[in-house]
Every structure is written in C-alpha cells, then in structure tokens.
Amino acid sequence: MATSTANTQDFTKKSFKRRLEDFWRYVKRNPSLGVGLGLFFALFLFVAIGYATYEVERYRPLSGGPDLAPFEKDSYNPVTRANGYILGTDRQGRDVMAVMIAGIPLTLQIGLIAGLIGITVGTILAFMAAYYGGWIDQVISTIVDVGLTIPGILILIVIAVNLQSGLSVPQMGLAVSAVAWVWPARTIRSQVLVMREQLYVEIARLSGTSGFSIMFKEMLPNLAPYIGASLVGSVASAILASVGLEALGLGPFDSPTLGMTIYWNIQFSSILHGMWWWFGPPILVLAMIFVGLFLMTAGLDEWSNPRLRKRV
Amino acid sequence: MAIKNILSIIVTNYVFRRFLFFLLIIWIASTAIFLIPRLSGQDPVKEKLLLEAQRGGHMQAGLEEMAAEYSRKFGLDKPLIVQYGNYMADLVRFDFGPSIAYFPKSVNSLIGDSVVWTFGLLSVCTFLAFFIGTIAGALLGWPKSPNFLQYVFMPILTLAAIPYYLLALVLIYIFAFNLDWFPLFGGYAVANLPEWSFSFVGQVIHHAILPASSIVLASLGFWALGMRGMMVTNQGEDFMIAAEAKGLRSTRLFFNYAVRNAILPQTTALALSLGTVFTGSVLVEVIFRYPGLGNTLYQAIKLNDFFVIRGMIFIVIVTLGLATFIIDVTYPLLDPRVSYKKGG
Amino acid sequence: MTTAKKATSKKTSSNNSAGITVEDLKVHYDTPDGVVKAVDGVSFSLRQGERMALVGESGSGKSTLAMALMRLTRAPGRIAGGKVIVGSRDLLDLDEEEMRFQRLNEVALVPQGAMNSLNPVMKIKNQLLDGLYDHQKDKDDKLSKEEQVEIVEKLLKSVDLAPGVAEMYPHELSGGMKQRVAIAIATSMEPRVIVADEPTSALDVVVQRNVMQTLGRLQEGLHASIILIGHDMGLVAQFSDHVGVMYAGRLVEVGPVKTVFKSPKHPYTRLLIKSLPTLSNKKDFIGIPGLPASLLNLPEGCAFCLRIGQVTPTKIPWVNVAKDHFIQDCKKCADYGKK
DSSP states (O other), X not given: OXXXXXXXXXXXXXXXXXXXXXXXXXXHHOHHHHHHHHHHHHHHHHHHHHHHHSOGGGGSTTSSOTTOOTTOOOTTSTTTTTTOOTTOBOTTOOBHHHHHHHHHHHHHXXXXXXXXXXXXXXXXXXXXXXXXXXXXXXXXXXXXXXXHHSOHHHHHHHHHHHOTTOOOHHHHHHHHHHHHTHHHHHHHHHHHHHHHTSHHHHHHHHTTOOHHHIIIIXXXXXXXXXXXXXXXXXXXXXXXXXXXXXHTTOSOTTSOOHHHHHHHHHHTTTTTTTOHHHHHHHHHHHHHHHHHHHHHHXXXXXXXXXXXXXXX | OHHHHHHHHHHHOHHHHHHHHHHHHHHHHHHHHHHHHHHHOSOHHHHHHHHHHHTTOTTTTTHHHHHHHXXXXXXXXXXXXXXXXXXXXXXXXXXXXBOXXXXXXXXXXXXXXXXXXXXXXXXXXXXXXXXXXXHHHHHHTOTTSOTHHHXXXXXXXXXXXXXXXXXXXXXXXIIIIISOOSOSSOXXXXXXXXXXXXXXXXXXXXXXXXXXXXXXXXHHHHHHHHHHHHHHXXXXXXXXXXXXXXXXXXXXIIIIIIIHHHHHHHHHHHHXXXXXXXXXXXXXXXXXXXXXXXXXXXXXXXTTOHHHHHHHHHHHHHHHHHHHHHHHHHHHHHOTTSOSSSOO | OHHHHHHHHHHHHOOTTOSEEEEEXXXXXXXXXXXXXXXXXXXXXEOTTOEEEEEEOTTSSHHHHHHHHTTOOOTTEEXXXXXXXXXXXXXXXXXXXXXXXXXXXXXXXXXXTTSOOSOTTSOHHHHHHHHHHTTOSSTTOOOOHHHHHHHHHHHHHHTTOOGGGGGOOGGGSOHHHHHHHHHHHHHTTOOSEXXXXXXXXXXXXXXXXXXXXXXXXXXXXXXXXXXXXXXXXXXXXXXXXEEEEEETTEEEEEEEHHHHHHSOOSHHHXXXXXXXXXXXXXXXXXXXXXXXXXXXXXXXXXXXHHHTTOOOOSOOOEEEEETTEEEEOOTTTTTTTOO
C-alpha cells in the first residue's frame, strides 16, 4: 500500500544513542525521577570517594577521643590529630565521618536485600492470586490484608527480642523482607486483575499459551513500571523498618548502620548536649535517602500512569 | 430451613465478615507471638531471666520466685497444646501476667496509664493530619485551584517521605533546644502529678505540641498525595465530564462530584495506615520521653521484659483491629455501591 | 418557577432559522512532536428542529467536535479558531461563567452510552435537580419539596421511567435506564441544541431503538436541533434529516440523508456506504483501503487522496453542489470507487 511518507509516522528502530537522548529528555520533563536519582548518585559518590580517601576503620568506638567537635584538637592523639576530625567524634570515640561512610552502604544493603526479596515474593503471590482467582485469591488476599493491618514492625520486634545473639546485617535484611512483600503484593495484584481482562491476554489464552507463559511473556513486560515503582517502595519501607528496629536497640550493635547511630544518639541524649555534628549527619543522610526514594516512586508513578503527567 | 436462611444471611452480611476478619487478625497475631519465642528453644523466658541475672540487674532477688510462678502459670511441663490453651485463655481476659523487670507488678498496671496518653496523642494527630492533608490534596488536585498552592505544598509533601522521628529530632533541636519555645520532654512538667485542672491540661497541650507536630507534619503529605492522585484520576472520569457539560457551578463540581468520590479510597487508606501511624509514633514518644505506649515498649525492650512487650503488642493489635473494623463497617455509609447485605 | 416560565418564552421566540451554525471550527492538540489538527476547519449549519448526524471512522474527529461544541475541550487540546453560533450568540466568544450558564440551558450533551456519566454516589433525583439549581439566576428562588418532587416525576415520566427511580443510585440501573436519565437531564432545561455523542453505542439493539425513539420524541417536542455523533450508518439513516461525513478532522460531505445515501458525491462517502452490509448483497465485504490518516502535521491538500496514494498540494474548496448539500470538491479523487 503506497502511502505518502509525509503522512505516516516514522517507526524505524532507534539507535542506543537516540534512546539515551530520549531518556535524558524524559528525565528533564520528570523532575521527581531526576532529583531522586540525583540524590542517590550523590550518596554513591560520597561513599565511593570516602572509601578511597578516608580511613574508614575509624568507625569503631575508641578510634579517637570522645565528644570532639569537628576540627577540635584530639588530646589523646595530639600530634597526628592536631586538626581533629572532619565531623568530630561521638560519645564512644567513633569518628563520625567514618561512621557515615561505612554506614550508608550497610543500611542501603539491608534495604536492597529486603526490597528485592519482598518484591519477588510479592510479585509471585500477586500473579498467582490475580491470575488463578477463586479460593487461591481469597486465601492470598486475606493473608495480605492481615499483613497490612498488623504492623509488621511489631512482629519484627518480637522476633528480634527473642534472638539471643542479635542480628547481623544480612540477617536484618532477611528479617525485614518478611514485612516488605505485603504492599507490593497488594498493588501488583490489582494491576494484574486489570490486565487479565485486557484483550491481548484473552487472545493468548485462547491460542493455547500456558498460564505461566502468559504471565511471563505477556503481562510481566507491561507491568515493568509498576514493579519498578513497587521495588522502590519496597526498599523504602524496608529501610524504614530496619532503621526503626535499630533505633529501638534491636539491630546489629557492632555495625555502624545509620539506625544504630540514631540509637546511640538517643541513648546518649546528643541533642541535650548540643552535639549537632553527631545527630546532624545521620538525619541528613536518612532524609536524603527517604526523599530520594520517595521522589523516585513519584517519578516512576508518573511514568507508568501518563494521566499524572504534566502536573507539578 | 429457616435456620439455613438466617445462617446464610448472617454469613454474607458485611458487618459479620469484617468482624470475622477482626478476630482472625487477633488470632494470627497472638499465635505468632506465642510461637516465635518457642521456635528458638525450649524455655525462652527462663533463659531470659538467666540472662538478666547474668547482667546483674535488679532481679537477682526475685529470680527464684519468678521462675516458680512462671512455671506454675504456664505449666511448661505440659504439652504445647495445653500451654497454647492457657495462653489464649489468659489473653482473652487481658491477663498478661507479671512484669519481669518490675516483679511482682502486673503488666496491666504498667501499661494502663500509657494507653491513655498514646491514644489521646495519636487520635488527635491522625484526625488533624487526615483532615488537613485531604483538604490540601483536594485543592492540589483541582485544576481550577490557583497555581501558587503547588509551590507552597511541594515541600510539605516531601516531608512525608521521612519517618516521624527524624522530623522530631530536628524539631526538638530547633524549637526546644535552641529557641526554648517548647519543653524538651515529658508529657507534663516534671514535678507535677496528673490531675484534672486547667493548668495541668495546659501543660499537657504545651508538651504535646512538638511530638504532635512531628507526627502531623510528617504524615500530612501522605494524605495530600493520595487525595491529589484521586482527584486527578477523577478529573478524567466520564461522570466529571458529563457533570461539567451540565453547566454545574465549580463549587458543586468540586465538593459533590470530585471530593465526594475521591474520599472513598482515602478512607480505605485511613484504615490501612493506622498501623504505620502507631509504629512511627513509637520512636517519637521515645525521643520526647512522652509517657505513652511507645515509651513503655522501648523501656521494656531495653530491660528485656518480655511479658510487657507481649502484652503491649497484643493491646496494640486489638486496638488497631478494632479501629480498622469500625472504619470498615462505616464505609458503606459513604459508598452506596457497597451494601451491608452482600459480601461487600 | 423559572423553568415553567422559560418554556413558553423559548417556544414563542424561537426563530425557525436559528438552530446552530458552525463556522470553520478548529481544535488543535499540542504535542511534543507537533500540532495534531483533530478538527480542521469544520463548517455546517442546522436549522431549529432539524436532526443531523455526524459519521466517520475512529479518529476522524467526531467526538472532539462534539466536545468542542460544548466548549469542553480539555488540555492538551484547545479550540484554535472558528465560531459556534447558537441562537445568535457565538459560544466561543463568551466568558467562562456565561458559557457555564449556556450549558444545559441552551446546549445540552447526551453522553456516550458506554460512559459512566452519572455520579456513582448521588441519587438520581439529585442529579436531575442539581443542574437546574445551578442555573437559577435568582438565588432566593428556591424550590420547595413539593416542587422538587413534581419536577423529578415529570422528567422521569418524559423518558418512560418509573417515579421510583428517583431514589435509586446509578449502579442499580441498567444501561438503557441510565441513558434515559441522561436524556432526561439533557432535556430538563429545554435546550435549543442537543449534542448526542454516540448515545446508544454500548447498548444492545432493542434497547438502542427504544432509547433513540425516546430521544427523538423529546427532541421534537422541544423543537430542538440535534447533532447525533455515531458510526452506525443504519441508525443514522433512520433517525436523521441530514448527515455529515468526517474524515481526518475535516468534513468531506454534508447533505440531506436520502441524497447522500443514494448518490454520494465524495469518494470517501461512497466507500463508506459501499462497506455497509445489506441483506441482498451476498458478496465479500468491501473495506476502505489504506489506514486512517495520521493527524500529526497533516498537509493542506485532500486527505482522502493521501489515503489512496495521491498528493494534492492545495487546499480543497468546500463547494455547494445542491440544496443543503456540500462537499470537499477534490477533482483528483472524485471518481474513485464509482462503478
């Protein structure tokens, strides 16, 4: 069919460079996603440079004199530490800067482990519930509803209190994943329910494709933005839960994770002593992490739901 | 025949099903609390007592009596099923046994007062945050609203991302430590005892402003965002376009059409958010040394007082379940499409 | 009450030639890739009391046009020019509040049958009344309870619905009932022009007929002009006096329904009618070759030529070939599809 090229759209394949340009252009139009990614990139840079240039082992207690303000002279090490430490030290002699550099990746690691496990379990359950329907759906939905109503942290507290040895970082990740799967399961299930009714799924089913095949080949790719957004949300709630547990004193005591730093801050009433260099950085970093994740979720939401586009 | 009919009506009744759900939650939670300690070993509490004794706590003296009462109460020599039965029987009567840290004081006496403080604080905060956030979100999601609102609200929305206690730390530093406008901690001034007088109530309010502000400010954004999203989605709905075609006034479109419909999922979200609000407030109470459940829980964790922890968690879950139940049951009043008779 | 007074005043003052006149109406969408001319200079005229149908493929711009007539075009679309003259006033010239008043009052919309055009949480009676409330000039002129009931009953009766429907909610009604309510709402203020955007598209055939009959009956009673958007040619043929065919955002032919059906002058109309199955025609279905035009950066020339692979560089004139009969007179493709 000879149709004038002036009248049809150009559907030729785009080169990789062109795709990158499109991505950058989209990020500029979607500031939430851009700023969110930017915040994380900044943290990443901070940790990378920190590990390359700083003596990160000083996150351990008694690395220096206690309660030193930034750049205050360390009387315990007058020669080597005449200029003190960039962010000072805490009550137990930890170098606060080192604690930050070492702690950020640990906290993010917990979030990532829990988030990934959470999203995998959540997606699988969501698909099973939404696709097969019937009693499978009833059972899974009820479990999810129960999981949403009972605050997972309370159960985590019960678990943590009963573990004699306390939790290591990977163990925390595992424990927190037990609560991170609930919300993704719910949102993805509703999405799959909508998709199940759509025509291309019907056609696939009628043409004899197996259930699994439909789920993987047809639905999963279309769900990618939602799963992406849920992953970010899952990581966010995982970090929230883990920091909460640590701040309560149920985390890995020897690790300089951000939550434990908050715990020590509360224990030693750093605010009452005006030790702003000790409670300031973890609050700032945590704020960056949470706001970053939040903006990324908002950005991904906008990407997957075009109706929300073009709003502030 | 009639009985079968009545039975089927009851079972499909919406209220009944929500009530069953409420019971299910309590059952699952309490069973989990029962099983988890026992998964790690034979006698978790006794081991804990020994641990405390090792740490040389104030329990050395009462250790023997405590162990004896514990064994008597829970019959640890009896099979698991019987233990479970006793446990459930106690729970139903809200009998949580004695506190380990403050033996022989009962758990209830320790929890009792804190419930009132937390309940007061959280109900006010949730109501304020929901109310203000929903209105803000509704205005943000309405295309005819003035543009400057977007810029005013964006920073508040981002506050929603951070946990309440981070905001609490910042607020305490600025307003209590530096500016000295508000007290640093407590529910009331230090040397006073609770009483029903104007000055006491005044103190309570003064002390509650910072903790309440952290919770309200940090949760506002969530409500606003949700409401805004629903309003935006509604804008594209057929009935909105048709309503505009009817030449209705803006105010009517806003309230009776947009808000009235958007508020439905908001209310559902309210029910689901209660758990989050509570867990977020725990650390806020700790930071402010506010005499509520959160603080009591924190102290109990530090002292490894497992019975108090267990009792508190149970109470919290019952309260949350009850609140969820009440919200669920009143939902059909808002949405005529959900009826009390059918499954809901 | 004001509605009763208005009824008499409208009928006596209605000029038989008033109706609705659309002049060179343009609706454009601004996309990052360029301008999409969803409606590209459409003009037609309809006398008071006449019925006109607008047909065309999906994407031809019919619904966009319907929305534009009510000035309900939403971003990223915008009305880029033209006039919509109803009863000697150009609707596009009015300010927001004046236009709001015109809606339902002078120009009313009967939404698509597939739409959920009723507010799910409001009772039917309130949805019948709230339009009336918001058009009262005199705020103190409140309706008493009895007047409310009377009006609601009257409206429901006019569309053959039982009075009990007033207390129901939309989800309790069937598709046909909901459309009748929509018709009742649209006719409640005795408008001059009714725009019906595929009012029966999601209904089954029997219900379709009933709803169309109700609509037609009310329209006649009001002596209102009606513009019916649709793609069901059979329905169109039965119902309307005039028919307009749209393609690529432009009107290619408009004229009396019998003439257009029996001897269409534009090739697109010809193919459209040929593609209709008839009881006597046992041969293969004849479709229209090519794909509907992309409205993005559509060139000035004949859109139909582009479809069959030709190019016409200049704008095609809109020619009056007979009484009330106009076509896009493109010499190049005029004979396409003629036997």
